[in-house]
Amino acid sequence: MGAAESGKTTLLEQIRLLYNQNWTEAEMFHSKAFIYNNILQNIRILIEGVKKSGEKLTNPENEPRAESLLNNDESRYARFPESMANDIKSIWNDPSIQEIYAKRSTMNLNDSAKYFLDNLDNINKEDYVPSPKDLIMSYVPTVGVQNVIFTCNNRAFQLFDIGGQKIDRRKWATMYDGIDAIFFCLAISEYNQTMYEDPNMNRLIDSLSLLQKISDEPKFKETPIFLFLNEVDVFKEKLNIFPLENYCLNYSGKSEEDALNYMESLAKQATIGRSMGLIYIYRMFFKIALALLLTSSVFSTNPKFTYFVDKLKGRIGDAAMNCSDDQYAAAHKCFDAYYANWNAVPFTFEQFEKQYDHLMDSKGVQGFEQACTYQDTLTKCLIAANVNMDNCVTNEAFEDWYKINVTEAEQFRTTYFIFDYECNAGKPIVTQNFVCLRDIKRRDKKDMDICQTQYNNALNSGTPFCKAYNDYVTCVENVYTHYCGKQVVPWICNVEEIGLKVNYDGCNNQLQNCNQ
Ligand SMILES: Nc1nc2c(ncn2[C@@H]2O[C@H](COP(=O)(O)OP(=O)(O)OP(=O)(O)O)[C@@H](O)[C@H]2O)c(=O)[nH]1
Ligand SMILES: [Mg+2]
Structure with a gap:
């Protein structure tokens, strides 16, 4: 559970990778469509970013290209025509765009923007098949429920992933029965952002009140919650640009660690009343690295990494804690x-x-x-x-x-x-x-x-x-x-x-x- 873009599906995908579950062709096809969509959305956000800053694109020839990208199809879920792909590439390489990208934490830009824009040539090939890394990096808003079954420590697990946008949350209550453990994702980097669904609502506040609601839900009184404070990487990057005290008025810490502890204290407040055995808080220091590392042979033999993977498996095993x-x-x-x-x-x-x-x-x-x-x-x-x-x-x-x-x-x-x-x-x-x-x-x-x-x-x-x-x-x-x-x-x-x-x-x- 968790708000939109808090990393729920990313976590699920990582678990699938850990347990060698391959993607079906239909899923591959669906994600691939969203990769094109992600690329277009991201380049548009960057162009808007340059505009808002009162600047122009460095290369004047890129201006009409940018206008046409902004005015073209609302969204796109398939390969780009050659000329459009060239326009996107040319704009992406424009120094003004690169400059605004460097300040990306000021925008609601997806973290994988650079990854996909850099790889556009490959992605736009007719026979392109997304790699596991591509699938993990893409943002495909979950609609409805996905479910994965895997075995860990000789126990079978069924993991459900649900959409976190406000409209999807209405369906959550139909899933509350028979749940043994909850993974809750909270993107702590969102303290300075508002929701797409409700531009007046701060994302962090929304996430925390959602957490509180789940924690207080009578059906989950005895259900352990594994809380992942996610996007720690983005959070750390942001702290210098958007001082936390400007958003959280009672925060007076000095260091990154103070800020992380503060975030953890907010999560604890939201789950107050839960016994210790029913709430576990983890900081996702590894960002989305886990799955990326898994697919890279350089890292998968690294002891620190294999050790970590094992720990994550252990943590999943903890969900089955047959300990009252x-x-x-x-x-x-x-x-x-x-x-x-x-x-x-x-x-x-x-x-x-x-x-x-x-x-x-x-x-x-x-x-x-x-x-x-x-x-x-x-x-x-x-x-x-x-x-x-x-x-x-x-x-x-x-x-x-x-x-x-x-x-x-x-x-x-x-x-x-x-x-x-x-x-x-x-x-x-x-x-x-x-x-x-x-x-x-x-x-x-x-x-x-x-x-x-x-x-x-x-x-x-x-x-x-x-x-x-x-x-x-x-x-x-x-x-x-x-x-x-x-x-x-x-x-x-x-x-x-x-x-x-x-x-x-x-x-x-x-x-x-x-x-x-
Ligand atoms: N930098 C960074 N990016 C992350 C992290 N976790 C997830 N992401 C990215 O954030 C985006 C959104 O993640 P999802 O897992 O799809 O979000 P979700 O919670 O399933 O969202 P909904 O399905 O809309 O409810 C993806 O592009 C991920 O690659 C993280 O720890 N750090
Ligand atoms: Mg999702």
């Missing part, structure tokens, strides 16, 4: 009791590690045994509450409970799994080699840095991520063998692999067998 509010609250209590043992104040991962090291240093192997009793109590508590770490205690849960950022949330959550291993299957190795394993962290700093550097270099030179990670694990194993002996290899191998697998499961069959 009660389980979520019970899990929170289990972790609160666990962390109370550690007395890490302030509650940061660094402080937690300090407390851990202190216990190991002061009490030796007994300290480790003590840490394992905390861990056992925690695990028992989670089992008693029938809580599954995978779909209930996500990184987002840690962020939510402890008001920490995602990096720290990941560190805390990963530590749970590593301790779980160390206090069970890995326990004999840890207790038998305790002092060496404890002290190696300090002694081997330089050797470990070498492993890290080799790993970074491998990635930078294009080694596939899983191979680079595997080589890194081998390197670390060698360091541990050198100081503590071969018997500790299964331990370090497992610790390193768990650290990866908790957050990314794309390498499972490509990592070495740790033999334990």
Whole structure:
């Protein structure tokens, strides 16, 4: 859900790409028609932009061409005649148009204008077939309902996409039954824009009141909302040109981060009264990059990217969270009791590690045994509450409970799994080699840095991520063998692999067998 042009269909298309769902010929045909329409609309907006600024086109020959484009067919959904295509190209390359394009955030210009105008030659060919990237970049207003079915984590999902223009919203209520989760898109970049449908209505205000309406809808009382604060890229670009305080009078922040936090606070206000487990807010930092990257081989092997894709899949998986509010609250209590043992104040991962090291240093192997009793109590508590770490205690849960950022949330959550291993299957190795394993962290700093550097270099030179990670694990194993002996290899191998697998499961069959 979300207002028009907030990115709903873009999100759906990305999901389709992730799950390898091809477009049908009819859809292709439909989108292709809109690409021509997008091109014409965009060049018209640019011409109007030059006019409004009181300027003229730099090349006088372009003036009559521009007039004819403005006065020609209202809209166009097919290839341009040769002469019209040439006119558009000539105008697009006009310095005045390029200058106004540079200031595009002042206009309601579609973000993909440049992409399509630059590619006009190709698009206007008789045998042109839009690429996935073209389809993602185009804006095809959704009329009625689209639906996609895909499988993630062995669960089948049916995702509906509905039109966000005012006229379409009237039909929304007919879809409210049987919905398990809502993806809501809010284009935060629109704070300075008004609606096509209602030129007196600010788009951000409209979007927020729509969000509030959905959040307050009795039928969605128990339905989780995944809120995507979208178009962060455009938002950041705009901030310098249109200061946020001119539009949001009670905003007094200074930085980009302040502005983003402010937007998030508006979204929170609109969803006030929802329990934490029923609203998840994400910032779409990746703009529409996800699908574009997916289709580009340069990026699809980039570890950061594959990691991200996996996270998005995880998030979609979260929609299926078979974790009730009660389980979520019970899990929170289990972790609160666990962390109370550690007395890490302030509650940061660094402080937690300090407390851990202190216990190991002061009490030796007994300290480790003590840490394992905390861990056992925690695990028992989670089992008693029938809580599954995978779909209930996500990184987002840690962020939510402890008001920490995602990096720290990941560190805390990963530590749970590593301790779980160390206090069970890995326990004999840890207790038998305790002092060496404890002290190696300090002694081997330089050797470990070498492993890290080799790993970074491998990635930078294009080694596939899983191979680079595997080589890194081998390197670390060698360091541990050198100081503590071969018997500790299964331990370090497992610790390193768990650290990866908790957050990314794309390498499972490509990592070495740790033999334990
Ligand atoms: N720069 C940028 N553009 C985006 C982003 N998300 C979507 N877009 C573009 O915005 C346009 C509108 O996106 P859609 O996904 O079609 O919008 P919608 O919410 O489905 O709109 P309706 O179907 O009319 O309700 C498309 O041209 C997208 O390529 C983003 O995060 N950043
Ligand atoms: Mg749409």
